[in-house]
Amino acid sequence: MNADGVPATVVQTKTDKQVPIIYWKSTTFSGAGWTPERRCQEVSSRFQSFHAAGNLDYITTGRMNGMPVICVAKSDGGACAGLLYTLKPGQNATATLQKLFDIRSKPGAAPLEETTARMYVSVDSIIRNKSGAVVAPMPSATPSSTSPLPLF
Numbered sequence: 001m002n003a004d005g006v007p008a009t010v011v012q013t014k015t016d017k018q019v020p021i022i023y024w025k026s027t028t029f030s031g032a033g034w035t036p037e038r039r040c041q042e043v044s045s046r047f048q049s050f051h052a053a054g055n056l057d058y059i060t061t062g063r064m065n066g067m068p069v070i071c072v073a074k075s076d077g078g079a080c081a082g083l084l085y086t087l088k089p090g091q092n093a094t095a096t097l098q099k100l101f102d103i104r105s106k107p108g109a110a111p112l113e114e115t116t117a118r119m120y121v122s123v124d125s126i127i128r129n130k131s132g133a134v135v136a137p138m139p140s141a142t143p144s145s146t147s148p149l150p151l152f
Contacts, residue, residue, distance in 0.1 A: 007040035009047060011127050019130050022100055028088070043085050055081045058120045059101075061093035068093040070100065076120045094119050101126055 001010045001018065008020035022043070024036040050056040050072045058073040062080040068087040071080035087096055097119055 007036045009040060009044045013127070019127065021126055021130055039085070046082070046084055050082050050084075056123055058122055059084065059097065060118050060120045061097055062118070068096075070097055073120060076122075097121060 001008050001020070003010070003020040003023065007024040009022040009024070010018045010020045012018050022040075024040040024043075026039075027036060029039065030036070047056065055074055056072050058076055058078065060071060060073045060078075060080065062069050062071050064071070064080065064083060064086070067089060068091055069080065070084045070087065070093065072082045072084060073079065074081050087093055101121060
């Protein structure tokens with residue numbers, strides 16, 4: 001979906017309200033073919049897959065293949081259960097996670113659970129705080145502005 005002209009990962013609430021939870025603005029990887037639109041589509045698809053498998057309770061940081069990553073976890077304090085996306089070498093994963101969900105710039109935007117050096121963000125809390133509504137069992141998203149596609 002394009003929200004205010006920016007590719008966005010959105011969820012649909014029980015009241016059929018579509019709520020953007022991630023805005024894809026960075027063009028850092030565009031030279032390698034990863035435009036904001038492509039990143040939005042790919043990561044939104046991964047969100048949907050993890051939701052369908054019941055593995056999308058928390059989003060955290062980790063390392064995979066020696067690279068910093070944003071990943072999903074089944075529990076607060078749990079290990080990475082699946083990759084959402086890889087960060088560039090040396091990129092601060094915790095700061096990226098905070099920026100991804102506008103945690104610093106919008107007080108109260110998303111409750112955090114911090115365990116040792118890793119941060120855990122409750123997906124349900126993010127959606128409730130951004131929409132003021134409860135998440136439907138199978139919400140949808142639209143990576144393009146035309147037809148809705150399933151998303152967690």
